[in-house]
Amino acid sequence: MNRLMIFRLSVDLSMTVLMVVAMAYQITGNMIHEVVGISLLGLFILHNFFNRKWYKAIFKGKYNARRILGVAVNFLFLISIAVILISSAPISADVFPFLSSSNDMIWRQIHVLTSYWGFIFMAVHTGLSWAMIINSVSKMTDIKHASRMRTIVLRVLAVVIVIYGVQVSVERDIGEKLTIYNPFGWGYDDSAMRFIIDYLSIMGIYISGTHYAVKFIQKQNKRKLTSSTTSK
Template sequence: MNQKVLFRLVNDLVMTVLMLIAMAYYITGNTVHEVVGVVVLLLFVVHNFLNRRWYKTILKRKHNLRRILQIGINLLFLATMALMMISAVLISSDLFPFIPINNDMMLRQIHVQTAYWGFIITAVHIGLSWGMIMNSARRMTGLTGTSRTRTIALRILAVLIVIYGVHSSFERDMGSKLTIYNPFGNWFNDDSIIRFLIDHLSIIGIYICGTHYALKFIRDRNEAQFKKPDID
C-alpha cells in the first residue's frame, strides 16, 4: 500500500478513537479531556492538510449526487469541528485558563452539542469513503480476490453492529444529546472506557453502514437505468 494512504488511514483512525475518548468526559476527567482534545485538533489539521487538494476541486469537477453529498458533509464537518474547537478553548479551565469568558453556559452548550453532532457527521463522512477504505484494507492485507463466504460474514457482522448500535443509541439517549443540553450530564455509574468505546463505535457503525449502502443502492440503480434499453 502507498505509505501516504496508510498514513492517512492511521491518522483518521487515531483521530476517531481519540474523539470518542474525549467524549467520555465523566470517565477520563477534565485534564485528560482537554489534552486529548488538543491532540484531536492537531490530527484534524493534519487530516485537512493531507486532503487540501480536495478543496481546490470543489468548483472544478462535475457534481453528481454523491459529489454534492460529499461536499455538503465535508463542509458541515469542517464547520462543526471549528465551532467545537473554538468553544473548547474558550471554556478551558486547565490548558487555557487565562482566556476570560462572559457566558460560560452558552459556550458549554455549543461545545457539547457540536461534539455530538460532529460524532454523527464523522460517521457519515467515513461512510462516504468506506468503499475506498475497504479497498485500501484489502490491498494492505493481500485479500484482493472475491470470496462469497467472506462477503456474507462481513455483512452479518455489519448487521450485528447496527443492531447493537441501535440498542446503544437508545440506552445512551443519543437523540436527546443531539437536541438538549444537560449540564448535569448523563452517564452510567458502572461505565468504563472500554464499554463506552464499544457502544459508541457501534453507533458509528449505524451511520457508516447506512451511508455506504445508501450510496451503493443509488449507484446500482443509476447503472441499471443507464443500461436499460430504450423501448419505442
C-alpha cells in the same frame, strides 16, 4: 501499499479513536479531554492537508446525488469541528485557563451539542469513504480475491453492530443529546471499555447506513446510464 497511504489510514484511524475518547468526558476527566481535543485538532489539520485536492476540485466537474451528499456532509463536519474548537477556548480549565469566559455555561452548551453532531458527521464522512478504506485495507493485508464467505461474515457483523448501536443509542439518549444540553450529566455509569464499544457501535450505524446508501445511489446511476444508452 506505499507508506504514505498507511500513514494516512493511521491518521484517520487515530482521529476516530480519539473522537470516541473525547466523548468520554465523564470517564477521562477534563485534563485528558482537553489534551485529546488538541491532538484531534492536529490530526484534523493533517487530514485536510492530505485531502487538499478535494477543495480545489469543488467547483470542477458535474454534480450528481453522491457528490452533493459528500460535499454537504464534509462541510457540515468541517463547520461542526470549527464550532467545537471555537467554543472550547472559553471553557478551558487546564490547558488554556486564561481564555475562560464568564459566559462559560453558554459556551459549554454549544460545545457539547456540536460535539455530538460532529461525532455523527464524522461517522457519515467515514461511511462515504468506506469502500476506499476497505480497498486500502485489502491491499495492505494482501487480500486479492473476493470471498463469498468473508462477505457474508462481514455483512452479518455489520448487522449485529447496527442492531446493538441502535439499542445503545436509545439507552444513552443520543437523540436528546443532539437537541438538549444537560449540565448535570446524563447519569450513565459504565467502564471505559463499555463506553468505547457502545460509541463505536453507534458510529457503525451511520457508517453502514451511509455506505449502503452510496452503493444504492451508484446502482441507480448505472441503471439510468444503461437504460439511456440502450434507448439510443
